Amino acid sequence: xxxxxxxxxxxxxxxxxxxxxxxxxxxxxxxxxxxxxxxxxxxxxxxxxxxxxxxxxxxxxxxxxxxxxxxxxxxxxxxxxxxxxxxxxxxxxxxxxxxxx
Numbered sequence: 001x002x003x004x005x006x007x008x009x010x011x012x013x014x015x016x017x018x019x020x021x022x023x024x025x026x027x028x029x030x031x032x033x034x035x036x037x038x039x040x041x042x043x044x045x046x047x048x049x050x051x052x053x054x055x056x057x058x059x060x061x062x063x064x065x066x067x068x069x070x071x072x073x074x075x076x077x078x079x080x081x082x083x084x085x086x087x088x089x090x091x092x093x094x095x096x097x098x099x100x101x
Contacts, residue, residue: 002026002066004055006101009047010070010078013039013095014087024050024099025070025078036094044099051101066101 001007010025013036022031022043027050031042054065070078080087081096 001063002101003063004051004066004101007066008098008100009066010098011043011047011096012074012077012081012093013043014077014091014093016090016092020094022046023074025074026068027066028068028071040095047099 002009009027011023012025013020013022015021015036018034019032020034020036020039022039023029024043024047027047029043029046029050031039031046033039033042050065054063077087077091077093078096079085081093087093
């Protein structure tokens, strides 16, 4: 279970057509842009901001925002990547991994 001081979040960055998308699965964050590096940066910033916001919520012991059920589409994509299965078109995955909180 993720808390504001420990845990992890799975991330995927992929291109679909001309747009890049960055996804933080457990936080249900999606950022988009025209450039891979910009999307990576914005995803990292969104994750940091999300964690900082959760730290400021007083009285919450469940930390539900840090432990959301990922969208099925992204969960399936993650499973394919983990199992080294072919990723369906039009996705072109450039990065996936786990970021520590």
